[in-house]
Amino acid sequence: MGQIKLNQVTKSFGDVEVIPPLDLTIEDGEFAVFVGPSGCGKSTLLRMIAGLEDLTSGSVEIDGTDATTTPPAKRGLAMVFQSYALYPHMSVRKNIAFPMRMAGVDQAEQDRRIKAAAEALNLTDYLDRRPGQLSGGQRQRVAIGRAIVREPSAFLFDEPLSNLDAALRVGMRLEICEMHDRLKTTMIYVTHDQVEAMTMADKIVVLQAGVIEQVGSPLELYHKPRNVFVAGFIGSPKMNLISGAEAEKHGARTIGIRPEHIDVTGDSGLWQGVVGVAEHLGSDTFFHIHNTGLAETITVRAPGEVSFDNGDVIHLSPRLDQLHRFDAQGLRIE
C-alpha cells in the first residue's frame, strides 16, 4: 500500500510559479528519488505530497483515493526532515513514541515497536538520552525511528543525509537502502546529490525549475538521457558536452561523451589536447584537458594509474558507440 499519484499539480508562491503543471506516479514499494539543482522545487513537491504545503491546483492521490485536502496526519505518510526536527526536550524514547502516543497506540504495543526500531537502528543504548546529547548520525537514526514506528504507507525524506560527513553518509545510505529492502514500503527521497540518487533509486525523477526533465531507472538515465540537462546532471564526473563543428559532423547540435568513454594514448587519437590538471585517485585518474578546440575543458576518466602530467600532449579516442547526440531543442536524437 502506498501508491502516490500527482495529477496536474501546480504551486505558486504569490505571483511566482514554482511548479508548473506536473504529473507523476510513484508505484507501491518503489524507491523514488527527486534530484535536481538547488531551488528547483524538490522540497516544495515533497511537502505538497506530505500535505504541509497546499496545492495551487491539481490533485494528489494516495492509494487511489483523492488526498488533496486531507490533513498531513491523516495521509499515513511519515517524513524525515533535513534538520531532523527532533523534539529537544523529550528523550529519544519519547521522541520515537510521540506519533504513537498521538495515535493512541496502547503502551505494550508502543514498547514493542520502540524496541524493534531501536534494535534495527542501533539506538538501544541511547533511548534515555536527549537529542542534544547525540551525534548527527544518531539523531538521523532517531528521526528515522520516529518515522518507522508509525508504520506509514510511504516514507518521505528531505535531504536527510546532507548534514552528515562523507563517511557517515555512505553508511546511512546503505542503511536506508537495507531498510527499504526489508520493509518494502514506498519511499520518496529528495537530494541534490546525484551519487545518492544513482545508488539508491529504483526510479529517479530529475527536476529543473519545477519541471520534470526525465523519469527513469538510474541506468536508463545514464545510458539514455532524454535531453542535455539530464545528460549533464547525471554522472560523475560530468558528461563532456561539445557543440559546434565537431557536433555537426555527427549530425547534431550538441554531442555528449562521458569521461569514462574516452580512451587516452600518447601517440594517436581522434582528438588531441594538453593536460591541465591530473587527479590521481589510485583506482582512476581524472584528466582535465585543454586546447582541444572542442570545449573549454574535456574531462577524461582513465582506469588505474596513467602517467600523464600537467603540460603533456595527450590523444583522445572517444568510443563512438557511446556518443550521445542532441538536437537544437536539446532533445536526444536516437
Added chain:
Amino acid sequence: MATQHSRSAARLMMAPAVILLLGWMLVPLIMTLMFSFKKYLPLRGGDLGWIGFDNYVRFVTSSAFWPSVVATLAIVGGVLAITVVFGVLLALLLNQPMWGQGIVRILVIAPFFVMPTVSALVWKNMFMDPVNGLFAHLWKFFGAAPIEWLSQASLQSIVMIVSWQWLPFATLILLTAIQSLDSEQLEAAEMDGAPPLKRFSYIILPHLGRAITVVVLIQTIFLLAVFAEIFVTTGGAFGTRTLTYLIYQRVLESQNVGLGSAGGVYAIILANIVAIFLMRAVGKNLDA
C-alpha cells in the same frame, strides 16, 4: 588571551568604574545596616544609640508585617500569573502573519514606556473613577451599580494596573522565544498527528519553558519593589500595603529610620534569594 601585563593594565583601567559602582552600592548598604541597629528618630531626639536587634524584632512582630507580606505576594503572584498567561497568548497571536503586524507590535509594546506614576494616575482617574471613569460608564450602560475599584477591589485594581505595565515585557521576551522555534519541529509534530492544542502543549510550551522562567524571575525582582502605583492610587490603604510600602511608611510617615532600615535589610535578603534563582536560570539558558 591576555598577557600578564595587559591583564594588570586592564585592571587598572577598570578600577575607577568598579570603585565608583562599589561606592554607589556599598555606602547606602552600610548606612542602612548601621541605622537598622540604632534607635534613630529624626524628629524625636535623633540618634538615640545602639539597640542591637530590637528593630528587627519589632519589624516582624508589628501587626502590619504579615498583612504586608500577604499583600506583596498577592500582587507579585497575581501580576505574574496574568502577564505569563496573556503574554504567551499575545506572543502566539503576534507571531501569526497578519495585516499591520508592525503597528500592532508597537502598540503592544507601548505601555512599557509609560512611567508607572503616569499610568497609575491614568488608570485611577480615567478608568477606575467611580463617577467619571470609563468603567463606571460601562457598568451604568449595562444598568449595574459602578464599582468603587480602589476601595472595594483595591488589590485587584493594583494587580490590573501593574499587569498592564508588565504585559509588554513578558510578551516581548516570549515572542522572541517563539520566533526561535524551528518550524520543522511543528511540521513534524503535525505529521505525527498532533492537533494544534497538543502541538502547543507538547512542543511550544516546553520550548518556552526557559523564557517563562526568566520572565518570572526578572518580574519578581521588580514587582517586589512596586511603589508608585500604590502611592498614587490607594496610598497603602484597603489592604494594599506591601513590604516596600510598609518600609516607606516606617521611615517617612513614622519618622523611625532604624525600624525602616531593618525592614530594608529583610527586603534585601528576599531580593537576593530571588536573584540567585535568576542567575541560575539565566546561566543555564546561556549554557544550553
